[in-house]
Amino acid sequence: MENNISLTLKVWRQNGPKDKGRFETYKLDKVSTDSSFLEMMDILNEQLVNEGKEPVAFDHDCREGICGMCSLYINGRPHGPDDDVTTCQLHMRKFKDGETITIEPWRSAGFPVIKDLIVNRNAFDTIIAAGGYTSVSTGGVPDANAIPIPKVDADEAMDAASCIGCGACVATCKNGSAMLFVSAKVSHLALLPQGKVEAARRAKNMVAKMDELGFGNCTNTGACEVECPKGVSISNIARLNREFLKAKLAD
Ligand code: SF4
Ligand code: FES
Numbered sequence: 610m611e612n613n614i615s616l617t618l619k620v621w622r623q624n625g626p627k628d629k630g631r632f633e634t635y636k637l638d639k640v641s642t643d644s645s646f647l648e649m650m651d652i653l654n655e656q657l658v659n660e661g662k663e664p665v666a667f668d669h670d671c672r673e674g675i676c677g678m679c680s681l682y683i684n685g686r687p688h689g690p691d692d693d694v695t696t697c698q699l700h701m702r703k704f705k706d707g708e709t710i711t712i713e714p715w716r717s718a719g720f721p722v723i724k725d726l727i728v729n730r731n732a733f734d735t736i737i738a739a740g741g742y743t744s745v746s747t748g749g750v751p752d753a754n755a756i757p758i759p760k761v762d763a764d765e766a767m768d769a770a771s772c773i774g775c776g777a778c779v780a781t782c783k784n785g786s787a788m789l790f791v792s793a794k795v796s797h798l799a800l801l802p803q804g805k806v807e808a809a810r811r812a813k814n815m816v817a818k819m820d821e822l823g824f825g826n827c828t829n830t831g832a833c834e835v836e837c838p839k840g841v842s843i844s845n846i847a848r849l850n851r852e853f854l855k856a857k858l859a860d
Contacts, residue, residue, distance in 0.1 A: 677773035687777035740811035778833035784825030792849035809856035
């Protein structure tokens with residue numbers, strides 16, 4: 610049943626990467642529990658514009674849990690209090706009337722703040738460019754069934770490929786480690802025949818790039834798996850470690 614709730618929002622405001630930043634508090638009335646979290650942010654911005662104030666900058670694109678853009682830390686959890694959903698899939702029915710909601714950007718050395726709640730996640734693209742692809746020689750289109758793939762490998766590869774690159778794993782990790790993200794990318798290709806040719810180079814280059822960009826070491830806390838909106842398993846980190854070791858031994 611739809612209800613209207615009143616909220617107090619503590620929102621991180623930061624004019625740019627060099628600004629110190631601070632929390633600002635806003636009151637919002639008559640928010641429908643049927644609205645999504647990002648719709649609630651839209652209502653807040655409309656209110657701020659009507660008051661002649663600057664709206665809050667936040668990232669979003671698909672609003673369907675696909676693109677990984679909506680990176681908000683809500684009441685101390687990446688993507689908020691619901692499990693296995695992105696911020697754009699979070700609904701206001703998860704919050705109570707009169708509640709105070711604290712909204713922050715991802716906080717990690719690897720993701721510097723651009724403005725307010727928007728962070729620069731270019732580091733993930735740089736890691737992908739270091740090896741998260743397969744090289745193909747162009748030519749005739751091969752028959753789709755020409756390369757048989759065991760079902761269990763295909764399933765595990767698809768699970769790993771469900772990573773949307775949102776960065777929640779990094780944001781929640783006390784070490785700021787990107788191991789869950791990198792392991793998902795390495796795993797989904799390492800499990801498939803098409804990805805095996807470049808597997809050694811991929812594992813070494815992506816891990817080296819991750820280290821170079823200042824992401825921390827993994828100490829197996831498991832926080833990344835808990836907060837991942839796509840349920841990417843830390844068993845992928847074990848596979849990444851195996852792939853990396855194999856590549857190093859081959860050297
Ligand atoms: S592994 Fe999960 S939390 Fe990390 S970037 Fe991918 S989808 Fe987001
Ligand atoms: S806006 Fe695309 S996943 Fe949330």
